[in-house]
Amino acid sequence: MTAAVRGWCPAAWRPMAAGDGLLVRIRPALGRVSAAQALGLAAAAARFGNGEIDLTRRANLQLRGVGEADWRPLVEALVALDLVDPDPAIDAQAGLTVAPDWRAGDDTHRIATDLLALRGEWPALPAKFGFAVDAGRSCRLSDTPADIRIERSVEGGPMLRTGGQATGVALAWGEEAAAAIDLARWFRDTGGAASGRMARHPVPLPGWAQGDARPAQGGPLAAGPHPLGALYGLPFGRIAADALTALVDRPDASAVRLTPWRLLLVEDAAAVPVPGLALDPADPLLAAHACVGAPACPQASVATRDLARRLAPHVAGLHVSGCAKGCARSGPARVVLTGRDGRFDLGLAARAGYPPVEAGLDAATLLARFGAC
């Protein structure tokens, strides 16, 4: 028997029970998977899961469709690959998202390494709580969910900022990881578990964590060539095991970095086509959002991704959601289709589940409406 739970934020040692089996989350250190690890991961996904690997909005990986009997052999294989910590308590700790364009020895790499080295000092935090280290010349992760951020300010020094705050406090070089842990302890000690996330915590920040430092904005990366290698887009954030194998099983691919933007950065690799993946940042599939939908998610009453795949070339700014929760996109979309009772509600410039302009549409009607059939 597993310790499977229903709800959000699964871990490898604590998988989530979904409609298509167990869902196992993997959080590689520094968001980096070597080519050898990636090959092992692809083999494990094909053997123990549904053969697909999801890349999440916090740059984690998820395997789905894992049977009860396959869960333990899968986790043991992931531990052997050094992709999962053998200690379930460490595996369940808060997440750490690292700006994926770090270079060995730069500030992002050093601070993230410092923070990981101090893992034994991290307090117990709510399941969705997360850190972000984003200290390159341009901050990349401003739109990525995180509760405690270590960033580079517009003045050029390190800064600490909490989720939901536009500004933060300037730090001295070298004190970043300790300051982030101190702030996490403050969150725990002031009852943060009740609110779950820093942005919802009603207690004012301690004076030492308040300031007017602003992060140096840079924004996300895009598909295509990159000075560190090549960025490949994953339609709907999903890659098949054989595509992952093709991505790294070549002489010029040394490792894969995970990003929160449905992109994989293949270190040292040339930007050559790989079937099923996108190198063109204008590829319409990269602009479309669709959750896993039915039958994989028990909340869904509609299939989502086949419809999104057919509509994407015809509908800019598309979001197809299996239900009103809107897991694939929290913000508004130009066109949003929300599943309800086996049909779709159509919304414009809206979030999933918002009052529709038209309700109860079937897939054939929508394909005809948008010229996709």
Ligand code: SF4
């Ligand atoms: S939006 Fe609804 S249907 Fe889609 S994955 Fe989330 S809970 Fe499931």
